Amino acid sequence: xxxxxxxxSEAAKAAKGASHVLATLSASARNDALTAIHSGLAAARxxxxxxxxxxxxxxxxAASTGDLSQSLVARLDLGKKGKWExxxxxxxxxxxxxxxxxxxxxxxxxxxxxxxxxxxxxxxVLLIIFEARPEVIANIASxxxxxxxxxxxxxxxxxxxxxxxISKVISEALTKTQVPNGAIQLVTTRDVIPQxxxxxxxxxxxxxxxxxxxxxxxxxxxxxxxxxxADGLCSIYLEQSADPKMAxxxxxxxxxxxxxxxxxxxxxxxQESALQALLPTAAEALIAKGVTLRCDPKSKxxxxxxxxxxxxxxxxxxxxxxxxxxxxxxxxAIKTISGVEEAISHINxxxxxxxxxxxxxxxxxxxxxxxxxxxxxVYWNASTRFADGMRYGFGTEVGISTNKIHSRGPVGLEGLMxxxxxxxxxxxxxxxxxxxxxxxxYKHERxx
Amino acid sequence: xxxxxxxxSEAAKAAKGASHVLATLSASARNDALTAIHSGLAAARxxxxxxxxxxxxxxxxAASTGDLSQSLVARLDLGKKGKWExxxxxxxxxxxxxxxxxxxxxxxxxxxxxxxxxxxxxxxVLLIIFEARPEVIANIASxxxxxxxxxxxxxxxxxxxxxxxISKVISEALTKTQVPNGAIQLVTTRDVIPQxxxxxxxxxxxxxxxxxxxxxxxxxxxxxxxxxxADGLCSIYLEQSADPKMAxxxxxxxxxxxxxxxxxxxxxxxQESALQALLPTAAEALIAKGVTLRCDPKSKxxxxxxxxxxxxxxxxxxxxxxxxxxxxxxxxAIKTISGVEEAISHINxxxxxxxxxxxxxxxxxxxxxxxxxxxxxVYWNASTRFADGMRYGFGTEVGISTNKIHSRGPVGLEGLMxxxxxxxxxxxxxxxxxxxxxxxxYKHERxx
Numbered sequence: 001x002x003x004x005x006x007x008x009s010e011a012a013k014a015a016k017g018a019s020h021v022l023a024t025l026s027a028s029a030r031n032d033a034l035t036a037i038h039s040g041l042a043a044a045r046x047x048x049x050x051x052x053x054x055x056x057x058x059x060x061x062a063a064s065t066g067d068l069s070q071s072l073v074a075r076l077d078l079g080k081k082g083k084w085e086x087x088x089x090x091x092x093x094x095x096x097x098x099x100x101x102x103x104x105x106x107x108x109x110x111x112x113x114x115x116x117x118x119x120x121x122x123x124x125v126l127l128i129i130f131e132a133r134p135e136v137i138a139n140i141a142s143x144x145x146x147x148x149x150x151x152x153x154x155x156x157x158x159x160x161x162x163x164x165x166i167s168k169v170i171s172e173a174l175t176k177t178q179v180p181n182g183a184i185q186l187v188t189t190r191d192v193i194p195q196x197x198x199x200x201x202x203x204x205x206x207x208x209x210x211x212x213x214x215x216x217x218x219x220x221x222x223x224x225x226x227x228x229x230a231d232g233l234c235s236i237y238l239e240q241s242a243d244p245k246m247a248x249x250x251x252x253x254x255x256x257x258x259x260x261x262x263x264x265x266x267x268x269x270x271q272e273s274a275l276q277a278l279l280p281t282a283a284e285a286l287i288a289k290g291v292t293l294r295c296d297p298k299s300k301x302x303x304x305x306x307x308x309x310x311x312x313x314x315x316x317x318x319x320x321x322x323x324x325x326x327x328x329x330x331x332x333a334i335k336t337i338s339g340v341e342e343a344i345s346h347i348n349x350x351x352x353x354x355x356x357x358x359x360x361x362x363x364x365x366x367x368x369x370x371x372x373x374x375x376x377x378v379y380w381n382a383s384t385r386f387a388d389g390m391r392y393g394f395g396t397e398v399g400i401s402t403n404k405i406h407s408r409g410p411v412g413l414e415g416l417m418x419x420x421x422x423x424x425x426x427x428x429x430x431x432x433x434x435x436x437x438x439x440x441x442y443k444h445e446r447x448x
Numbered sequence: 449x450x451x452x453x454x455x456x457s458e459a460a461k462a463a464k465g466a467s468h469v470l471a472t473l474s475a476s477a478r479n480d481a482l483t484a485i486h487s488g489l490a491a492a493r494x495x496x497x498x499x500x501x502x503x504x505x506x507x508x509x510a511a512s513t514g515d516l517s518q519s520l521v522a523r524l525d526l527g528k529k530g531k532w533e534x535x536x537x538x539x540x541x542x543x544x545x546x547x548x549x550x551x552x553x554x555x556x557x558x559x560x561x562x563x564x565x566x567x568x569x570x571x572x573v574l575l576i577i578f579e580a581r582p583e584v585i586a587n588i589a590s591x592x593x594x595x596x597x598x599x600x601x602x603x604x605x606x607x608x609x610x611x612x613x614i615s616k617v618i619s620e621a622l623t624k625t626q627v628p629n630g631a632i633q634l635v636t637t638r639d640v641i642p643q644x645x646x647x648x649x650x651x652x653x654x655x656x657x658x659x660x661x662x663x664x665x666x667x668x669x670x671x672x673x674x675x676x677x678a679d680g681l682c683s684i685y686l687e688q689s690a691d692p693k694m695a696x697x698x699x700x701x702x703x704x705x706x707x708x709x710x711x712x713x714x715x716x717x718x719q720e721s722a723l724q725a726l727l728p729t730a731a732e733a734l735i736a737k738g739v740t741l742r743c744d745p746k747s748k749x750x751x752x753x754x755x756x757x758x759x760x761x762x763x764x765x766x767x768x769x770x771x772x773x774x775x776x777x778x779x780x781a782i783k784t785i786s787g788v789e790e791a792i793s794h795i796n797x798x799x800x801x802x803x804x805x806x807x808x809x810x811x812x813x814x815x816x817x818x819x820x821x822x823x824x825x826v827y828w829n830a831s832t833r834f835a836d837g838m839r840y841g842f843g844t845e846v847g848i849s850t851n852k853i854h855s856r857g858p859v860g861l862e863g864l865m866x867x868x869x870x871x872x873x874x875x876x877x878x879x880x881x882x883x884x885x886x887x888x889x890y891k892h893e894r895x896x
Contacts, residue, residue, distance in 0.1 A: 020796050024819050108841050114830060116840055123852045124822065204852040225673065225853050246875035253877030348468050370870050371472050374572065382562060382873030391878065392564055392869070393556050393892035404571045404652040405673050406854040409869045421840070421857045422818050425830030427694035429701030430839065444841035 008195040011152055011185040012202035015125045018182035019150035023122050025178055027099040033145050033177040034095040040173030041138060041166065042088055051165035052078040052134065059158050068158065075133045076159055087135040090396075094142040097395045100413045101148045107448035111433075111440060114425045115447070120417045122148035124204040127196055129154045129218065131210035134162035140209070141170055141184050143398060147416040152185040152203065154196065156210075160188060197222035205416075207399055212326070227411060229402035231352035232262025233326045234384040237343035237369065238282065239360035240274040246381065247359045248282040254357065254384040256289045260328045262400060263355050263377075263387040267323055268334045269343045275302035275336060283334075287311045291330045294318040298336035323350050340365055344372045351375060353402045355387040355409075376402055376409035456643040459600055459633040460650035463573045466630035467598035471570050473626055475547040481593050481625040482543040488621030489586060489614065490536060499613035500526040500582065507606050516606065523581045524607055535583040538844075542590040545843045548861045549596045555896035559881075559888060562873045563895070568865045570596035572652040575644055577602045577666065579658035582610035588657070589618055589632050591846060595864040600633040600644065600651065604658075608636060645670035653864075655847055660774070675859060677850035679800035680710025681774045682832040685791035685817065686730065687808035688722040694829065695807045696730040702805065702832040704737045708776045710848060711803050711825075711835040715771055715781045717791045723750035723784060731782075735759045739778045742766040746784035771798050788813055792820045799823060801850045803835040803857075824850055824857035 006014070022030075041048070059076050062068035078084055106118035126149050130136045137153055144151035155163040167186040174184065187196070196203065197218065206226045208215045216230040236254060238247055254265035270279050275298065283293055283303050294316045295303060304312045322333040323346075337343055340358070347356050355377035358369040366380035377387045387410060389397025394412030401407045407415035432440045454462070470478075489496070507524050510516035526532055554566035574597050578584045585601060592599035603611040615634045622632065635644070644651065645666065654674045656663045664678040684702060686695055702713035718727050723746065731741055731751050742764045743751060752760045770781040771794075785791055788806070795804050803825035806817040814828035825835045835858060837845025842860030849855045855863035880888050 020792070020820060020822055023822070024816075110834070110839065110841065220671070223668070223671075225851075243875070249877055250875055253879050257877070257879050344468070366872070368472075370868075372468060374468055374471070375868065377869045377871065379871040380873065381875050382871045383877045385878040386558070386871055386873075386876070387869075388878075391558065391881070391890065393558065393890065393894075404866055406866075408866050418852055418854075418856050420818075420823065421825045421835075423825065423827040423830045423834055424814070425828065425834075427691070427698055427829050428834070429697055429705070429831045430833040431701050431705050433839070442839065442841065446841075 008187065008192045009199055011187055012125065012196065012199045014182035015150040015152050015185045016202040018180040019122065019124045021180040022150055022183045023148050025148065027101065029178040030145050030148060031095050033174060033179045034091055034142055036173040036177050037138065037141060037170050038088060038091045040169045044169045045084065048162065048165045048169065049079055051161040054161045055159050072158065078134055078162060083135060087138050090139050091142045094146050094396055097146065097413060100417050104448060105419060109443050109445040109447055111428065111443050114423065114428045117422045118419050119422055120419050123416060123418050125150045125152065125202055126416065127152045127154070127203045127206045127224070129193060129206065129208045129210070129214065131156040131214060134159040134166060136209055137163060137166050138170070143396065143413065143416065144184065145179060147413050149416055150183045152187060152196065154187045154193060164188060194221065197224065200224045209399065225406065227401050227403065227407060227415060228399050229262060229352065229354055231326050232264070232354045233266050233350070233352040234263060234355045235267040235269055235347050235351055236265055236357040236359060236384065237269045237340070238271065238274060238278055239340065239358060239362070239365060240271045240278070241361040242278060242359040243361065244278050244281045247278055248285040250357070250359060250381065250383050251282045252285045252289055255286060255291055255332055256330065257385055259330050261385065263385050265384050266326055266333065267350070268332055269337050269346060270299055270334060272298065272336050272338055275299060276306065279303060280306035283307060284311065286332060287314060291332050292316055294322045294331060294333045296335045299334045326352070340369055344369060348374050354400070355379065355384045357382065357384055456635065456640045457647055459635055460573065460644065460647045462630035463598040463600050463633045464650040466628040467570065467572045469628040470598055470631045471596050473596065475549065477626040478593050478596060479543050481622060481627045482539055482590055484621040484625050485586065485589060485618050486536060486539045488617045492617045493532065496610065496613045496617065497527055499609040502609045503607050520606065526582055526610060531583060535586050538587050539590045542594050542844055545594065545861060548865050552896060553867060557891050557893040557895055559876065559891050562871065562876045565870045566867050567870055568867050571864055571866050573598045573600065573650055574864065575600045575602070575651045575654045575672070577641060577654065577656045577658070577662065579604040579662060582607040582614060584657055585611060585614050586618070591844065591861065591864065592632065593627060595861050597864055598631045600635060602635045602641060602644065612636060642669065645672065648672045657847065673854065675849050675851065675855060675863060676847050677710060677800065677802055679774050680712070680802045681714050681798070681800040682711060682803045683715040683717055683795050683799055684713055684805040684807060684832065685717045685788065686719065686722060686726055687788065687806060687810070687813060688719045688726070689809040690726060690807040691809065692726050692729045695726055696733040698805070698807060698829065698831050699730045700733045700737055703734060703739055703780055704778065705833055707778050709833065711833050713780065713832050714774055715783065715798070717783050717785050717794060718747055720746065720784050720786055723747060724754065727751060728754035731755060732759065734780060735762060739780050740764055742770045742779060742781045744783045747782045774800070788817055792817060796822050802848070803827065803832045805830065805832055
């Protein structure tokens with residue numbers, strides 16, 4: 001590992017070279033490296049928190065003059081209750097995950113003494129760009145080592161001191177392991193992102209860990225594949241046969257349990273025939289939680305007729321753009337539609353292909369919705385907020401992807417893997433399998 | 449399907465809309481569409497061959513003045529022995545493949561009455577850009593329909609008449625099936641490729657079927673993921689313990705059985721200690737097949753001392769650039785190296801991560817080579833030319849990928865699929881799984 005003044009291309013080239021060694025290490029060698037990182041960080045707690053305090057002091061000053069948001073200051077703080085312990089525990093959690101390297105996923109006997117095998121292997125070099133939260137360094141370094149990938153880490157400038165302190169510790173810890181120098185590259189110099197994004201020769205995958213603006217900028221600035229979602233515009237379709245109480249609970253959880261999350265609800269589609277029977281219960285529960293309802297004309301009329309006057313007063317008229325907006329706040333757009341076909345069409349057109357839900361008592365209708373909606377997650381009678389790697393049982397989460405290739409939805413370690421094909425033969429040549437009397441035939445016997 | 453004067457963005461938008469319907473069709477509906485395409489083409493044989501004859505006449509004229517290569521004219525000819533029959537049989541072969549849609553690849557009980565499922569589904573809209581060979585239309589249309597993907601097909605201008613004739617037939621055939629209008633878009637207008645490559649909003653994957661120049665141009669011109677390889681620089685490492693006769697046979701097959709193919713051999717790495725014992729046998733066999741050997745100084749000295757004088761005269765001095773060159777001809781670069789480590793390092797640096805081979809009697813050494821070489825195919829004692837979807841037993845081949853994500857190596861139907869996560873619940877909300885005494889815990893019980 002190096003904490004470098006190296007140029008981006010030197011760092012990337014070194015990471016590529018190291019990735020070829022890292023890919024050959026045993027699971028125990030990679031796990032030992034995680035143990036070393038964990039012990040190193042535990043021992044250096046005071047130094048790291050002192051460095052973090054410097055970052056915090058600068059950030060608080062910037063916040064006091066309005067140059068930085070308070071929420072960013074909060075994300076910087078490694079001393080916040082439980083954060084340090086969670087960071088350390090996260091490293092051990094990753095260590096305990098099943099080894100993703102070297103799994104045989106296909107085995108075919110092509111002919112006698114000629115066997116084909118498909119084996120999982122690391123992708124190569126990951127570029128991870130993240131914003132303020134310094135604990136992400138430890139998390140990402142762990143995931144990279146566990147999966148056998150090299151990583152180039154580029155942190156935000158507000159966390160520079162924390163970043164350098166953690167990096168030094170990780171770096172020293174790794175020198176005592178089999179992980180090669182250069183496998184984890186830390187880039188602290190500014191303004192190198194455009195240069196890094198240009199290095200598709202060395203970098204195989206970019207993982208942005210930050211806000212939508214960062215992700216959108218990166219997606220539009222590189223030829224390297226990007227794992228992540230730029231938007232999370234999730235919808236719920238509330239169908240007439242849904243149970244009113246269940247529906248209200250799921251909608252409230254989806255909207256209010258963490259409004260700034262990408263898997264939070266932004267648009268509620270209500271079936272016209274359910275305006276009277278189902279919408280008011282849900283609306284009351286939402287307003288009670290402080291949600292501003294942005295209603296289309298039909299839903300507004302229905303709610304005005306059914307809500308207490310003080311609540312009805314708080315309704316807002318929806319504009320067209322509301323149905324294409326990821327609010328990330330306690331706002332919800334409500335649109336009246338005729339039925340499931342229109343719901344599917346609306347979601348496929350206006351959604352961000354992240355996570356969408358149907359609330360209904362009809363299994364047939366729910367299955368139609370889930371087959372037809374083109375999103376990474378399609379749920380029946382469950383909150384949008386289940387879209388999460390930990391909740392899915394992946395043990396960790398690299399990110400949530402709205403890509404249509406490689407990895408979709410919450411991405412665990414599997415998303416950092418690819419495969420290679422091995423053939424073990426004894427001198428076979430393809431010309432033997434041509435035409436003619438003496439030609440051999442492929443057996444193509446599936447062994448796994 | 450439409451054979452359009454539609455603008456690229458209209459065509460792509462229509463393809464996207466159709467993809468949402470196509471994704472919901474049953475396997476039998478998709479297979480019926482393939483039957484209809486097959487019958488339609490079989491019935492229209494004479495018309496299509498007449499259209500093809502027009503293309504051929506123009507092409508032959510262009511070839512006679514040197515404006516077009518003879519090999520392109522040959523690729524255009526649908527009347528060539530067996531080509532028409534192969535095209536028709538290919539459609540039925542695709543129809544008989546296992547349905548790739550709707551396979552459940554993961555099932556987890558998150559909690560009582562809350563089940564997570566990962567299900568394969570089509571990617572969405574494919575853009576396929578191909579050069580002269582008109583039979584590719586039928587092949588690609590079949591693969592798209594079978595996999596539930598929409599496809600936008602852009603053919604080369606030399607095959608315009610054949611393309612239109614085949615397209616009309618496919619179009620008419622599909623109108624009688626459940627495949628929606630717009631699922632297969634045929635674009636014949638010129639100069640639309642840059643516009644299509646800009647439509648990442650509608651197009652999910654680009655598949656270029658043509659020469660390296662086409663692929664390289666496309667890879668550098670779009671944000672849409674590209675499935676394909678720009679280069680196929682395959683190497684063989686001939687290690688001292690290899691059997692001389694076996695080695696010569698594999699090397700000759702790899703180099704000469706189809707020199708223009710991407711999976712043909714371009715660089716031979718010979719272990720220094722095997723220069724006398726192994727290289728001459730292989731070199732003699734290669735020269736007998738007309739291969740020009742471009743030797744580094746050490747290999748040249750060894751061959752001059754061991755080959756008959758008339759053969760030794762034909763040796764050429766290698767230049768540095770030869771070891772980075774995909775010859776696609778009967779040329780082979782030969783480099784002398786110290787051992788397996790140097791072979792691995794040379795291949796990882798100079799190769800194109802396509803397919804590389806070690807010839808050796810040592811299993812340990814072969815396993816080290818296969819683990820360390822960062823290529824889609826790594827073989828022990830087998831020809832590079834086994835890198836092929838049919839030979840791998842995939843039933844069909846969409847292309848060969850040197851990408852590091854999604855699909856690597858020969859790509860079958862699986863490469864046209866992605867997945868979605870379905871959750872079936874009964875009103876669960878994430879807030880129930882928080883902290884506190886009444887909080888529920890995830891069960892994460894793996895059911896599949």
